[in-house]
Amino acid sequence: MSTNPLLTASMAPLLKRLTWPVMGGMLTLMSFNLVDTFFISLLGTQQLAAISFTFPVTFTLISLAIGLSIGTSAIIAKALGAGQTDTARADSLAALWLSAILVSILALLGYLLLEPLFFLLGATPEIFAYIERYMLIWLAGSILLVTPMVGNAILRAAGDTKIPSLVMAGSGVINAILDPILIFGIGPIPAMGISGAAIATVISWLAGFVFILYWLSVKRGLLTAWILPWGLFGQICRKILHIGLPAAGANMLTPVAMAILTAIMASYGPEAVAAFGVGARIESIASLVVLALSMTLPPVISQNFGASRFDRVKEAYQLCCRFVMFWQAGTYLILALLAYPIAAMFTDNADVASYLRWFIWLMPLAYGLQGIIILTNSSFNALHLPAKAVVLSVIRLFVCYVPLAWLGGVVFGVVGIFIGCILANLLTAAVAYYWFNRVQQRYLL
Structure with missing residues (x-):
């Protein structure tokens, strides 16, 4: 009988044990991404709007990496669930080369x-000048991200x-430490402004790049060679x-939709774009x-699919769906109460703060x-x-999302865009x- 905990352990404790480390790593990483946004906001509204404009583009590239990660995880987990360790090793090496x-x-x-x-x-020419300084560095270092x-x-x-959680957390900490140093300068290091934020990000990726290759090859033995036969x-x-x-394509649809929403927001001015960008990071x-x-x-x-444990597939999905509904309800209450101090933390512009508060009061619903x-x-x-x-x-x-957001904007302005997004998610x-x-009933059970 298999001793693989993913195939045998009680589902709720298993998901909890696997998820808490990921949450810790992601919390650290995302918290420091908010720190990144905070430091950039100190440069001015135009710089903050510039970073908000970059989100759809940077997320397009990140979406490709996410899609490849999803494909990699699915085939390797299925192989491991079926006991095919050598296949999983070959899949791992090919995935790294393909993604790069x-x-x-x-x-x-x-x-x-x-x-x-x-x-x-x-983007206006003035804002594009800041976008260009950031994106040229970000794109040059993107292979270190994937x-x-x-x-x-x-x-x-x-x-x-x-280990993945430690990699995420470590990268976030490095980025947060370097951000104020490279953005504002210290001692012999000159102030680089928005370019410094991009350099800090790339350096944090480099640290993760070196560590993960070391861990996969030396510690885990999942990379026993660096080249595979072409066939x-x-x-x-x-x-x-x-x-x-398909997973990358599905993920890339998000930044396409975000780009359309950003363009819609831009019709209400850079303040609306800035608030939307900060809101996306809070989200x-x-x-x-x-x-x-x-x-x-x-x-x-x-892994349970590979082992034909379809009952566990159903149990895992339904447990997670129930849990997130309760968890996000509590999250909404906290954000709603903190809307004013959160907005004040990121801007002293009255319009940006107003839009951001409405984002916090509505979108998390x-x-x-x-x-x-x-x-x-x-x-x-x-x-x-x-x-x-x-x-x-x-x-x-x-x-749903783009049409209802556009319609809401036509009727109620920026607040209407947020209401349209809520209806789309519902x-x-x-x-x-x-x-x-229905898929479970037809294909699995």
Whole structure:
């Protein structure tokens, strides 16, 4: 009988044990991302708006890395669940090379299209000057971001969530320490402004890059070679991309939708864009548990899928959905009470503060529903059903999210955009939960 805890342990304690380390790492990382935003906000509203404009573009590249991580985790976890250790090792090496190649290509495209892309999003020439200083450095270092992300996915597929959490936390701490030094200068180090924020980020990625390669190769023995036969590499890439490309595509739809929303916000002025950008970073903290579960739930589902333990697949999904609804309700109450001090922390501009408070009072109402959508997407990918995850993302973002946000904006202005987003999450969550349960009945049970 298998002694693999992902296949045998009681589900609720197992998910708790796997998720807490991820939450700790993500909390540290995201907290320091907010610190990053805070220091940039001290430079001025234009610099804060510039960072907000970069979010859809940077998240596009990050989405590719996330998609490849999802594909990597799904195939490695299934192989480990079926007892195929050598296959998992080969898959790991191929995933690292594939992700580095694809992200490099996308970063080059971003560099070539930088100016027309951001002017299309609504950036003014003054704001673009700050965007360019940040993005050129960010894109140059992006390959250092993807390797730790995929490496962490490999470890999570094997049931190790502690080391990935340490990598995330360590990178966040390094970034937070370097931010004020490089942005404002100290001693012989000159003040670099928004460029310093980008350099601090790249240095933190470099630390994660070196550590994760060391851990995978020396400590875990998951990388026993650095080159694969071309035929085998191509075969594994097709397996990863079968899940990874749809997953990446589904994730890339989010920054496309965010870009459209940013353009809509830009019609209300840079203050609205700045508030929306800060709100998006607050959302990442408020959705911490959901994001952590979206990383720990897929290996559990994939390994039990590989071992034909379909009853455990159903149990894991429903436990997580119930939990996030209760958790996010409590999160909303805390944020609503702290709306004024949070807004004051990030800006002294009255318009930015007003928009940000409305964001905090409204958007978190739907974070539990958003959590169900995210968990359903990750569960579809874990079951090697990536097309369903893509369709769900399209429904959420382009059938519901963008149209309802635009309509809300037309009727009620910026506040109406937030109301439209809430309604979109409500409708999509209902579709997601119903659809996944139908899939379980048809394919699993």
